[in-house]
Amino acid sequence: MPDRPPAPDKDAADPAISRRPPDPQHHNPRRGLLLALALVLSVALLSMLCQVLWQRDPDVVLENHLLENAQATFLGLAAVLNLWRGHSARSEFDRYARMAMALFAISMLLREVDIARADGSRYLDGIELGLRSLVGVGWVVFAVKFFPRRAMIQGRSGAVLRSPFFLLVGLGCMFYAASYPFDKFEPVIFGLNSVLVEEALQLNASFMFLLTGFVRPLGGSTLPADDARV
Secondary structure (H helix, E strand, O other), X not given: OOOOOOOOOHHHHOHHHHOOOXXXXXXXXXXXXHHHHHHHHHHHHHHHHHHHHHHHOHHHXXXXXXXXXXXXXXXXXXXXHHHHHHHXXXXXXXXXHXXXXXXXXXXXXXXXXXXXXXXXXXXXXXXXXXXXXXXXXXXXXXXXHHHHHHHHHOOOHHHHHHOHHHHHHHHHHHXXXXXXXXXXXXXXXXXEEHXXXXXXXXXXHHXXXXXXXXXXXXOOEOOOOHHHHO
16 A cells, blocks of 8 residues: 655645745744843833823823823834835745734724814814724724634744744733723722823833734844845
């Protein structure tokens, strides 16, 4: 009885990934430790900065003020970077991952920024509704295009979950989830202003999303020329 032919490579569907050599950054424990320390340091510094700014001017935590505007800036940059990196990526998986991240960042941006309240004009209500509708249509288009290609993540779940890109996405979502209870508590909790804690957590979350623009969904950090070297 003749031997069965070898099973096809699961990554063969994506030529860019099948040609990509193993990423040493993804398997280097020392680099992973440095990344973790850098994230902890950035969270601490951003939180301390929020505390200092609030002590100088308590109004920084109000709607459409400094901290929320900083969040909006981080989220907007995260969307732009991921759209740009996704457009130039050769890997189909990278393109879809970055498109999802860009849509998510824009969704959170529209959630955080009250466009109508910022100007006080009733005409901006329609503009805000139109933007939210466009993002909703974007999610529908993304789902329709991604569903037939969902097999691209089969057999790669471990690599996906271990990648810095999805680690940053997970951390950002955790920070946003942690900020939600502080929106419902009393103004002061254990000597801390709950609004300050909420805004500090959300600022860290938006910063995590910004960092996704600098790492590859299935690898380590990237530079603009990296995709050309794949």
